[in-house]
Amino acid sequence: MKRQLTIAVVVGWVATCLGQAPSQAQAPSQAQAPRAAADAYWASAPDDAHGIDAHGIEAYGIEAYGIEAYGADAYAYESSPSDAFYAGTGGGEPESMPEPRAFYGAAAGAHLHSGDHPPHAHHAHHCGGGCCVDETPLQRFRQSAYQGVSLSGGVISDGGSDALTISHYDVAARFAVPIDGMDNVLLITPGFRQEMVDAPPGVDIPDSLYVTGVNLMWMKRFSERWKSTAMVAPTVRSDFQTSEEAVRIFGLGMLTYTYVPEVLDVSFGAVYLDRDDIPLLPVLGFTWTPSPVWKFDINFPRPRISRRITKCGGVSESWVYTGVGLGGNTWAVERADGSDDVLTLRDYQWIFGWEHLRTGGRGMFVEGGASFGRTLEYENTNEEVDFDDALFIRAGVTL
Secondary structure, eight states: OOOOOOOOOOOOOOOOOOOSOOOTTTOOOTTTHHHHHHHHHHHTSOOGGGTEEEEEEBTTTBBTTBBTTTTBTTBOEEESOOOTTTTSSOOOBOOOOOOTHHHHOOOTTOOOOTTSSOGGGSSSEEEETTEEEEOOOOOOSOSSSEEEEEEEEEEEEOOSTTOOEEEEEEEEEEEEEESSSTTEEEEEEEEEEEEEEEOOTTOOOOSEEEEEEEEEEEEEEOSSSEEEEEEEEEEEEEOSSOOTTOEEEEEEEEEEEEEETTTEEEEEEEEEOOOSSOOEEEEEEEEEEEETTEEEEEEETOOEEEEEEEEETTTEEEEEEEEEEEEEEEEEEEOTTSOEEEEEEEEEEEEEEEEEEEGGGEEEEEEEEEEEEEEEEETTTOOEEEOOOEEEEEEEEEO
16 A cells, blocks of 8 residues: 655754854955855864764764664765664765865865864864874865765674574765855765575565665754754665555754854754654754764764774874664565565664774774664564574775
8 A cells, every 4th residue: 555655854054153253363365254164164063974974974874875873874974884774764974064165166275263163173283191183174075066985884693593684785975066155055865775684484574675765965054053954865665576665755854052162062853764663753962072082972863972093184083983773674575475565674783883084085984783672573464573682793985
């Protein structure tokens, strides 16, 4: 039977605090002012690299091509990484938007003057333990509309004779389009993901599950304290044997208030997963960055703690992290008897990972962990099958 798709995308107005204005002696020329203002905005934008980084829009579920944080892993909020099985629709991680110089042509070495960046975001040195680290921030985006391609894969299994083992790969490309200057930019991420399933005898589940579609993310600021993120990802989630209820839509709407610039942000909103088991979740929490080497993303439903372990100026940096998250997705499938049905996989994950980020949005990640509460459900027959806890590992690269 056909269903009406419902989508709830909460769009708010967003902005980050730019700090105090430069002094008269340091003020940029009139011609440079728009670029400086845009640079200041993007420099203070949320760091997707720790959640949307090498893999996508991870912080809020849009990983390399997976909306991982909220069940759309195959899309990616890169930041940070995930799977359609582990997350949801598949799509990319909420990433920082392209740097303004990519479209305004600012010189590669251009930077803002004192007062344009919060204290620990300066192109300065952070000293501790007898050594100093160049804190020049990475240039997250490239100087073109094309922002790169991401490849990732992984496997989850409990290793038993009756184990449900699922391996996957996904690929996504990212493009950035300024709509009305750098205060209004659209990120476009088309992608494809395949899950390869090895099920125990007697379990009716297709050998392959797919997620394909495009993720559209819009970020805008409206004041010095408020900023917004809106996202929509229409996808086809199925075994490619049926089209009944295969089209699904992921949506995200989030407002962020900057309480302390570059230190404390508070976020709230909602995310629409379009899954049969969990269609809608609130977005609520805060991001606390007490120093350049620590970041606490205490945001439901995917909290994460990150620790920077290396940094090479504005060239590269490496992080380790741990967190928990919701996994799984919903697909339209054809059963063994030829009937159409809707399959949902769900699990809960404890994740440990490492990521290496390079200038221009390039990087790689490796992560693993434990999966709990693994369940398979069919909508039309009300069947439910539970599986043993499992271990998983996944990795990816952004070129």
